[in-house]
Amino acid sequence: MKRSKKLVSQALAILKDNLDREGDPLGFRKPYWTEWADGLNLPTEGEQVLLTARMYQMLPYITQITDLVATAKPLLAIKGLDKVMSQGNRMAGETLIRLKARGLKELKQKGARILKGIVGALHKVGVQPAYLYEAEPYSGVLLYDLGLEDGIVPHIQGVYELLKSRGVERVITVDPHTTNMMREIYPKYIENYPIKVKHYLEVLSERAESLEKLEAGQTPESFVIHDPCVMTRDLGIVEQARRIGSALGIKIVEPENTKLDTACCGGPVEYAFAHLTHQISGIRIGELARLNPNILVTCPICLINLRRYEKERDLRVWDMGEILPEKKASP
Amino acid sequence: MDLDLKKLTKDLVKIVGKENAFTDKPTALTYAKDTMPWDVEEHNMPYAVVRPSNSQEIAHVLRYANEKKIPVHTHGSGTSLVGLGRPKTHCIVLDTGRMKELEVFPERGYFEVGAGYHIAKLRKALEPYNALLPAFPGSELVATIGGVVSVNTSAHAVDASLFKPGDYVLGMEVVLPTGEILQTGTESPRKPAGIEATKFLVGSEGLLCVICKIRMRLIPLPQIQNIVAYYNSTDDILDTVMNMYSQGIPTPMFFEYLDEKSSKVGFEAVGLEPPPGAVAMMAMHSQTKAGCEEKAKIFLEFLQSGHPIEAKIVTDKKEWNQIWSSRAEAGNYLYRLGSTFGSEITVRADKLKEAFHEAQDIILNLDSYKGNEFYSFGHIGAPTIHAYAFIPTKDIPNETKIAVAKEVREKTEALNIKYGGCGGEWGLTAQRATFLKRKYGEAYYDLLVKLKNALDPNNILNRGNLEGWM
């Protein structure tokens, strides 16, 4: 509770400054968000694009920053955050923060695998979206959630103009936060917003009969599912993940507090109140772990928050993208 | 009072720990704001909120409070419908929310539960033991067992069938206002006869002790058969209830009604065709399936004397859930779409119809507001009528809210006195302190004050509730 005002105001200032300067909440100019697609030769133009909005790709960098802040003493944490972020800001034009810990490199690979799984599955069901590579924008969702609506209107307009200029009419999103942003929030600020937004779960579920059952041993036979709050309560996307699971031949177990009643992973406040996030995710992981050591999620925020318990509780958190058939790079 | 807030914070932190003592205003406000619709005022704001985890910490807080002469207001869920929850003066709020242990002892025939356990969660936790929790407040998602036992209310049940939750309490761990910890009652399934403390501490509305832990007997869940009956008018339902008592018919566990207007909004809200008139719903209970089927058959025959349009047993779960939830939906409708001022009219069984019509008359002819509507529903078999003045807008001044609430309350309480009743669901202090005096007289009230002084000489615990302060 102490210094909450300073914490939140600093986070807001840094994130906004990064967004204004580089169009990226982390303030990086170098396009870290395209590496996963190297060698996939996805079309760069099309009226239907895959919009990752950099969410999965950001994960290892966010983890590194918040870990850095968390290890500093409470008093220093404020000053520490200042230092780290302004360092990041200075470096933004030059180079990315080097991912130090091995765990973070693994997380980066995991993110890539997830995205390649999503693309692979889409191709399998006959959907071949384009990908904007370096031009791909960030949706602005984190700042919107923090209440900076008016402040990010220019960013929203910029993103829309970009999509319009690329002839984009339909967007396939890969995470619930971006989906909600593009589908529900953007139309509030853009008149006659024409872009049709679908989450990949919706696309795959509509064509589930074209998905093949997974080979035995590829993944665990059963998973306990954790629905993201935004996915079920904001977007109403509930049964799609189950339908896809069924098509893939995996068994999905429902935990206590599931579907429309799903319990939050705690992620949305980690930027400022990590202690609270840990308490919340601790409650949720208990509800999930009770039923199955393999947990299935469909959101990068849920992924990052629940996987912190993997070692201590002998669990594995899987993103849906990881169990979908991977799109491999061309030889 | 000149209070050194910094020192208070330090002292309270020493007792309950840094994480469990709060002196910031936002937290204080959320503990000051109860269910009553009028605004929190300066004098309602607590100095501090403490969240103890056991009776030792509570004892320590109370001893400290007595020493410093600072009142302590207990907080379960703040959902009392007579305003028990709101602090009436600057105080330390004692939140029972962290006292949530539950231990079930089937071999002893009882369970022990912390006062802060929420009713709905407790009911669910007792399911694996097939045990009944004999309390059904509408606020059960957040109401606490401590609150229910300190007021001794079963809320929606028919007393003649289920009695009061206090009847199931075998013993308690309490802290007296001066800080002594007391273990009351017994660990045997047989309650003590005679002048034993559980009897006068249950229902003492937080005036005589702080309840920490409650020992309640394990009763097997009864079997239920549900009946719905449609009537041309509420009068027919009232006649039915009066006959039920006069003829000694075995009473249901629940016996609810919706008047003509309420049943229309309630049924429409759940997607059912609006009924032709008023509706009654009963849950016939028995320890065995055969028993409740027989009871339902007998009751169905009995119902014919009230000339229902139709009365039938409903076995389809989905259908019953829809019908039953129309009751809550009628209430939701009233609360959503305007300002609602309620009452609890629980009178002598043979005066039910007279009381109902007088209540209707009062509510349609208020002094403090003209043009409101009359709605009623409730646990008619108990018998309790909730008669409401409904104003179809939320945009009325704070003073008007208070004036209407006061008038409805005072005049319907007068009905309780006139027709030999007392209400049966809500407490008797706070906003009902005036009624308490009128119903039982000055001599009884003085006795209560003396009793309060005897156990709480510094008037620490829930000061202002017995006095009837706002």
Next chain:
Amino acid sequence: MDVNTRQDKIETLLKEVAKCRSCRFCVDVCPTYQASEGLESMSAYGRLQIIKYLLMGVLSFDDPLTYTLYSCLQCRRCENICKSKGQNIDICSIIQLGRSLLSRELLEGSGHEKI
């Protein structure tokens, strides 16, 4: 809620919060309430009341208030139950609207203590 000016936002907030009938069904389902072991200010209902009394000038925009308002996860569990059993209020949107009033001030680093 299509609100533009600051005054619009404040009026909307007060109107929306006035709809709340204090049934408290939204309290127990809040993950922050569960995580804090039942602290009333860490609940949907608590946050609505805090916004109201901030706008009424009773509370100040200080650290504890910032913590309660910005610790809301926007998970909408409260709305789920409010729509089915309560008052049908867009609780998270109200909290979000409250934040949008405050975030600007946080960003500017000004310390307007009372709104």
